[in-house]
Amino acid sequence: MQQAHASSGNxxxxxxxxxxxxxxxxxxxxxxxxxxxxxxxxxxxDVLAHLKPRFPMLLDLFGIDxxxxxxxxxxxxxxxxxxxxLNIAGREEIRLKVAVTDAxxxxxxxxxxxxxxxxxxxxxxxMYGIEFSGHPNLRRILLPPTWVGHxxxxxxxxxxxxxxxxxxxxxxxxxxxxxxxxxxxxxxxxRATQDTEFMFLxxxxxxxxVHGVFRxxxxxxxxxxxxxxxxxxxxxxxxxxxGERQTWHSFIPYTDRIDYLGGVMNNxxxxxxxxxxxGIKVPDRAKVIRIMxxxxxxxxxxxxxxxxxxxxxxxxxPVFYMFxxxxxxxxxxxxxxxxxxHPAWFRVGGVAQDLPRGWDRLVREFIDSMPAxxxxxxxxxxxxxxxxxxxVDIGSYTTQEALEWGITGPSLRATGMDFDLRRDRPYGGYxxxxxxxxxxxxxxxxxxxxxxVEEMRQSLRIIRQCLDNMPEGPYKSDHRLTTPPPKERTLxxxxxxxxxxxxxxxxxxIPAGEASFPIEATKGINSxxxxxxxxxxxxxxxxxxxxxxxxxxxxxISRGLMIPDLIAIxxxxxxxxxxxDR
Amino acid sequence: xxxxxxxxFGLFIIVAAVGGAAVLTWFERRLLGxxxxxxxxxxxxxxxxxxVLADMLKLLNKHDWxxxxxxxxxxxxxPTAIVVAMLLSFAVVPFGPDLYILDxxxxxxxxxxxxxxxxxxxxxxGLASNNxxxxxxxxxxxxxxxxxxxxMGLSLMGVxxxxxxxxxxxxxxxxxxxxxxxxxxxxxxxxxxxxxxxxHRLPFDLPEAEHELTAGFHTEYGGMKFAxxxxxxxxxxxxxxxxxxxxxxxxxxxxxLPPILWFSLKVFALICFFVLLRAAIPRPRYDQLMALGWKxxxxxxxxxxxxxxxxxxxxxxx
Numbered sequence: 001m002q003q004a005h006a007s008s009g010n011x012x013x014x015x016x017x018x019x020x021x022x023x024x025x026x027x028x029x030x031x032x033x034x035x036x037x038x039x040x041x042x043x044x045x046d047v048l049a050h051l052k053p054r055f056p057m058l059l060d061l062f063g064i065d066x067x068x069x070x071x072x073x074x075x076x077x078x079x080x081x082x083x084x085x086l087n088i089a090g091r092e093e094i095r096l097k098v099a100v101t102d103a104x105x106x107x108x109x110x111x112x113x114x115x116x117x118x119x120x121x122x123x124x125x126x127m128y129g130i131e132f133s134g135h136p137n138l139r140r141i142l143l144p145p146t147w148v149g150h151x152x153x154x155x156x157x158x159x160x161x162x163x164x165x166x167x168x169x170x171x172x173x174x175x176x177x178x179x180x181x182x183x184x185x186x187x188x189x190x191r192a193t194q195d196t197e198f199m200f201l202x203x204x205x206x207x208x209x210v211h212g213v214f215r216x217x218x219x220x221x222x223x224x225x226x227x228x229x230x231x232x233x234x235x236x237x238x239x240x241x242x243g244e245r246q247t248w249h250s251f252i253p254y255t256d257r258i259d260y261l262g263g264v265m266n267n268x269x270x271x272x273x274x275x276x277x278x279g280i281k282v283p284d285r286a287k288v289i290r291i292m293x294x295x296x297x298x299x300x301x302x303x304x305x306x307x308x309x310x311x312x313x314x315x316x317x318p319v320f321y322m323f324x325x326x327x328x329x330x331x332x333x334x335x336x337x338x339x340x341x342h343p344a345w346f347r348v349g350g351v352a353q354d355l356p357r358g359w360d361r362l363v364r365e366f367i368d369s370m371p372a373x374x375x376x377x378x379x380x381x382x383x384x385x386x387x388x389x390x391x392v393d394i395g396s397y398t399t400q401e402a403l404e405w406g407i408t409g410p411s412l413r414a415t416g417m418d419f420d421l422r423r424d425r426p427y428g429g430y431x432x433x434x435x436x437x438x439x440x441x442x443x444x445x446x447x448x449x450x451x452x453v454e455e456m457r458q459s460l461r462i463i464r465q466c467l468d469n470m471p472e473g474p475y476k477s478d479h480r481l482t483t484p485p486p487k488e489r490t491l492x493x494x495x496x497x498x499x500x501x502x503x504x505x506x507x508x509x510i511p512a513g514e515a516s517f518p519i520e521a522t523k524g525i526n527s528x529x530x531x532x533x534x535x536x537x538x539x540x541x542x543x544x545x546x547x548x549x550x551x552x553x554x555x556x557i558s559r560g561l562m563i564p565d566l567i568a569i570x571x572x573x574x575x576x577x578x579x580x581d582r
Numbered sequence: 583x584x585x586x587x588x589x590x591f592g593l594f595i596i597v598a599a600v601g602g603a604a605v606l607t608w609f610e611r612r613l614l615g616x617x618x619x620x621x622x623x624x625x626x627x628x629x630x631x632x633x634v635l636a637d638m639l640k641l642l643n644k645h646d647w648x649x650x651x652x653x654x655x656x657x658x659x660x661p662t663a664i665v666v667a668m669l670l671s672f673a674v675v676p677f678g679p680d681l682y683i684l685d686x687x688x689x690x691x692x693x694x695x696x697x698x699x700x701x702x703x704x705x706x707x708g709l710a711s712n713n714x715x716x717x718x719x720x721x722x723x724x725x726x727x728x729x730x731x732x733x734m735g736l737s738l739m740g741v742x743x744x745x746x747x748x749x750x751x752x753x754x755x756x757x758x759x760x761x762x763x764x765x766x767x768x769x770x771x772x773x774x775x776x777x778x779x780x781x782h783r784l785p786f787d788l789p790e791a792e793h794e795l796t797a798g799f800h801t802e803y804g805g806m807k808f809a810x811x812x813x814x815x816x817x818x819x820x821x822x823x824x825x826x827x828x829x830x831x832x833x834x835x836x837x838x839l840p841p842i843l844w845f846s847l848k849v850f851a852l853i854c855f856f857v858l859l860r861a862a863i864p865r866p867r868y869d870q871l872m873a874l875g876w877k878x879x880x881x882x883x884x885x886x887x888x889x890x891x892x893x894x895x896x897x898x899x900x
Binding site: 199201202207208209223310311312313314315316317320321324380384386387389390562563564565567 | 614617618619620714715718784785787793794795796860861862863864865866867868869870
């Protein structure tokens with residue numbers, strides 16, 4: 001909490017200070033060492049526009065309710081809007097913060113600078129009631145249109161038991177029914193042009209190909225998609241609100257259910273953010289175990305993608321083979337963690353248990369057999385000419401568009417952008433591994449699949465390196481803030497016993513501060529921005545998921561195509577609705 | 583055969599065809615299971631064969647519901663049309679030298695006419711449902727059937743030229759020396775494709791297209807009316823296999839074994855092949871399917887027609 005000085009050691013910050021003058025900013029030190037600057041509401045758009053050439057991607061935009069925060073950073077008022085920008089070429093990030101008061105809760109909209117700010121700003125308005133002046137369509141996005149209040153405000157109840165018992169009388173039911181009526185105008189679509197009357201087709205929220213509860217309102221001319229408007233929120237479970245209620249440790253199982261195909265990959269982003277806040281160093285064995293499990297889950301998630309991708313273009317069989325492989329994978333994961341899809345197995349400071357005896361044989365059998373099976377699937381699915389006809393040149397976008405819309409992960413690499421956090425900003429020990437980053441070049445549905453298929457082979461390579469070089473040593477850090485805390489000396493002195501008792505019953509107290517930790521998850525960049533107010537739980541848990549921006553881009557790439565193309569596009573995006581709605 | 587015998591045999595064929603189609607639903611699932619590394623229905627009775635009975639009981643017990651927004655009369659009529667048309671077509675199929683219901687000199691035309699009528703079922707079902715997905719399914723089926731009907735008839739003209747008759751018995755007899763699948767391989771190929779399209783099974787199941795149109799034309803159907811559509815589809819598969827056997831694989835002809843057994847074996851092998859197709863091939867897009875029909879299959883059929891005619895004339899001249 002200090003005034004920004006002219007020499008911060010960060011060229012981007014220096015450049016900003018030179019351009020806008022030092023008094024315009026207040027720097028906030030954070031444990032994750034990401035440059036964090038407070039800027040005034042009047043200047044924020046100028047600063048963002050100035051930063052855009054250098055930071056082409058708006059990674060995240062979210063709100064914080066600061067009203068109950070004890071360790072408020074300098075510059076904070078009632079609410080904060082945070083802009084998290086990513087510079088891919090220079091591998092750097094910057095955070096900008098704007099403070100607003102409850103009485104004057106409004107910020108200018110950044111939609112003109114980054115198109116993907118649209119949904120993020122809608123979400124922030126939905127959750128905090130922060131207005132974004134100039135926003136084209138500031139409606140609720142995750143909560144139903146009839147919701148009263150803004151759910152992530154600290155004064156909004158978190159549990160049903162804090163509210164009046166729910167009842168649905170006739171009047172309320174009518175109002176809800178009325179709100180469900182589809183009026184094309186509200187969705188920004190015209191009913192007809194001079195010579196064509198459009199048909200509106202409601203695809204979802206229950207439809208075999210939307211992979212969960214996702215709804216797209218389609219404006220059709222025959223079978224040609226004139227416009228498509230995605231509607232999300234049907235899978236919203238308030239994970240971020242729950243984060244404020246659980247302890248640091250007991251939130252781990254909730255993370256599993258964000259990208260429910262990614263399993264412990266979600267744990268990784270979360271525990272690493274907590275470890276950054278607490279300053280915990282993880283021992284080598286734990287690092288390698290984590291990487292091995294994360295890559296196993298990457299394969300598992302990509303197998304589901306692969307099978308459903310083929311299925312959605314009408315090929316019946318591949319999905320059965322891939323689910324059989326996934327089942328074998330779950331066998332290994334179950335032997336190691338005891339869980340299957342949601343093991344909740346990573347811990348703050350390490351992992352829950354050591355590897356069981358015989359784990360290496362299981363893993364070796366799997367990675368030895370998998371390449372031949374992938375070759376088989378290549379012939380069966382990817383080389384099939386009908387599948388190619390259905391997906392090549394369908395739903396393509398350029399690298400530039402992908403960056404503008406916040407697309408990350410394999411969907412970004414399919415455009416030829418050579419960027420993978422595991423290699424370019426190695427975390428958790430990835431710098432010790434050899435692997436390649438597969439790239440596509442056309443950015444179409446087919447390339448998005450090609451990149452993922454190739455990533456499975458690279459993951460097998462990483463797992464083999466884990467297998468051959470698994471270090472000996474402890475599987476959890478010897479740090480007092482880990483969960484469960486170290487127990488060795490508890491029965492010898494009362495001090496340690498008290499600490500142990502408190503850390504077990506209430507959970508550890510993580511030092512106040514803010515940190516985020518972006519990782520290369522199965523579907524793109526997943527990041528948890530955690531705010532600790534020096535308590536046993538998070539003050540604010542922001543979950544940045546890769547699926548959210550991907551859905552926002554669907555209209556752009558599906559206009560003018562046919563319904564079957566839209567299905568192929570949806571299949572190629574690889575999203576999970578829980579990852580979108582949280 | 584006396585008239586009474588013919589009626590008796592006709593009734594037998596109806597029961598056998600419907601029973602065969604029902605067993606086919608189970609058999610297909612088992613066969614797909616084998617190819618997809620899984621079991622399929624294997625719980626009820628030997629190899630799960632009683633699954634058919636369980637399915638029937640379930641469908642019979644379903645509420646016989648007509649959506650209030652549907653066109654009631656047409657909605658009820660639609661599923662019967664396909665079953666009736668398919669069953670009638672079986673009348674002209676010669677199962678053995680003396681095993682047939684009708685031997686008319688326009689047998690082939692009768693078959694083509696009846697299968698064309700089946701289109702109405704899908705089309706009317708889609709329209710009467712008054713549902714957007716069903717409408718799209720109905721539209722697709724109309725376009726698909728019309729385009730594939732064209733070369734379906736034409737693809738068989740080569741067979742007619744070689745045998746010199748529209749009677750299915752004569753066509754089989756004409757294959758004593760050589761099955762038509764050899765000289766008419768293009769005809770066989772195009773007829774097979776048209777046949778799958780007619781029975782709208784997986785690579786060509788666009789009117790239904792689960793992944794795009796939820797259930798296409800029969801989205802609003804349930805219970806026995808839905809079962810009629812399914813029955814019609816499987817009767818169609820059985821019929822197409824019978825016709826391919828008759829027209830291209832020498833029908834009941836074959837050494838040692840009794841004729842009806844030869845016929846059944848050939849039909850069985852073809853059914854397995856069709857199930858394999860369903861397991862292996864993705865679904866082309868609607869416009870790609872149209873393009874395939876008009877730009878590839880139709881010219882190919884016409885070419886076959888010209889070549890067959892030319893060769894037939896040459897041979898006659900010699």
